[in-house]
Amino acid sequence: MERFVNWSGSLAFDAEHLCQPSSEQEVIDIVREALDRGGSIRPVGSGHSSTPLAETGDTLISLGRMSGLVGADKSNGRATLLPGTGLADAGSALAEHGLAMENLGDVDYQSLAGAIGTGTHGTGRNLGNLSSTLAGGTLVTGTGELVRFGEGSDDARGRTLLRGAQVALGALGILTSLTLRVQPAYDLHRLNWMTHIDWVLSHFEELSQTCRHVDFYWYPRSDRAQVRVLTVPGDEPVISPPGYLKKDVQGPSYEVIPNFRDLKFDEMEYMLPLENGLEAFRRVRERVKERHRDKVGWRVLVRTVAPDDAMLSNTPQPTMTIALLQNASLDHETYFRDMEALFLDWGGRPHWGKKHYRNAPDLRRMYPDWDDFLELRQECDPEGVFMNDYLAELFGLQGAS
Template sequence: MADRFTNWSGSLRFTPSERREPEGEEEVVRIVREARDRGRTVRPVGSGHSSTPLMTTEDVLVSLKRMVDVRSADPRRMRAAVSPGIELARLGAELADAGLGMENLGDVDYQSLAGAIATGTHGSGVRLGNLSSTLIGGTLVTGTGDTLPFGVDAGEDEHHDLLRAAQVSLGALGVLTSLTLRLEPAYELRRTNWITHIDWVLENFDELVETNRSMDFYWYPRSDLAQIRLLNVPGEEPELTPPGRLKTDETGPSYEIIPSARDLRFDEMEYMLPFDNGLEAFGEARTRIKEKHRARVAWRVLVRTIAPDRGMISTAQGRSTVTVALLQNASLPHEEYFADMEPLLRSFGGRPHWGKKHSLSAGELRELYPEWDEFQRIRRALDPDGVFQNDYLRQLLDEA
């Protein structure tokens, strides 16, 4: 029996029967084939940042933390092949050494690359996609223990079905052993954080979104203030600046400036909404929180934007997106709060973040994704014996 595993927020705990830490693709192949031969299951895990039980298993847990190298970097073609377990902070530094940078990053940088991509991790920017949209190829080990290149690694274009399924896969198609990313030349960003009233943010939201490379805001329910984060290439800042207090003004490499430090642990529910009604959804959420939950909500609500993409079950598939994330300190109860707010966010056509708290199962999820059945067809073809299934995935993917 392996050691007990606890996720980042502390909300998930389980004990796998075996925990493996392969150092390369050949070892991953052996692990999967052994499990299949013995009728066991395998779940891959990265940093454990997800709040949903995607990684939970009583069988074999495969940590990719020893597979952490940048295998090749090509500044001319603006791409790199990267091992799955590398943390985003280390990846940013190593890509910068090669003169390259990722288009965007999420709010934190201690996630592993494969885990962040498999769950659709995103930052903010109406013209910037989630991390998954920058995956253009790679290799995975399927449920039969075979290695399968996809995307540019297989000589296919970015519209190929297997690539679009792999871009957000939940670890259900196989174990990613190499990821090829579309990149940009290394760049610097200036980050300014302003404290102002939420009403000013809402009145100027469209202009803030359009004129900044990246813009998001936290709303603080107890004060009705907001913290706006603006990210721009130095010298390309727009004229509109928020009234209020300038809290942060720093410039540096993009991979250092985009993420935030997170010392306190929290649980989170986040819904991705069609851009055109995202602010209306936030407005109704704000009203309900002030009326029912303000006294017990110790954290804040985060609003971001994402460009549309083509991933089969990406939460930004086919539509420009506004995201509304509810955060609650991990030491405080979140269940009643999240359960009350979720139907409201769903009523606006929201899709739940795959790595954050939600209650949806296959019946509701199928309605949100036009290519849901095609993703399931590809998944079953790559994993016919359900080697990568667990109880939670069977509930999500209608295999219960």
């Protein structure tokens, strides 16, 4: 038995087997063995997800030994990487070829396949999530078949599979290579200001329209905020918030964008239509101060994301995201459940890798391509090799795992 504990410590389970393949053929062999004996497999990345996506009592497959850059084409803006590549390692590997990912999330210790499979995102009004940069790749389906999707596939199925694979929750198969849309390497200048939340709310619209990246943390107990602005050097906004400049750094994008996290936390994040975002945050602020301020140990993070068209995309329109971060040592469920009701009132969709309490009937109403994805899942994994109890409940397929 192999004991697995996720990054925050909020999820733990025992898997009968832990497989760590180092080649595509080994992945195929593992899937076919599970299929022959009627077993099940769940992939796992760095374990940063707060939801039981990886949970299994059978076979857990980690792709950490399938890591690295396979090839880069600067003229075409494409790079192919192996699925277990860490985001930080991807950044440095691409930099050697004069390339960079379009954006990164708040942290960079996730694996590439895990980040893409759950719709991980950063911030930037004109920047999509990491999944939207997936242009093609290969995966091993639940039948043990190696399938190419997106660029490099010549049929409609390959194009459809791309839209499914961009945010697939590990339900379609095991990714064995990922071709990303990348761009020439670039530097960023990062400025972190400590100020009052009222100043941020008054200036956020202007900043988000003029700067490559803008986000802010709100600290409920002090009503202060930390606003982070990242721009290409020379494009910095002229601002002077009341407060002080906390951080001023400049360097390669993959080094400047991520934050370092040594304090473990659990998180709920909802994606809201951008047009409703700031007003929704104001309601969040009111509710936290009225009901939860004495129990909230950390902060609220607000970001923006450009739309994409993945089947299970939670950012189908210009989006503002609001994330509740709670210290892993403190209770989060009462807080998260109460705030989730508010997010739903404002047309929110949950982040797939973070705490939420929605199930199949709720999600079907939120996602126009829901049934198309389930049909694709059935085609790729007819015997339910990649199903677990959590996915069965999420998809309304109880009995399939």
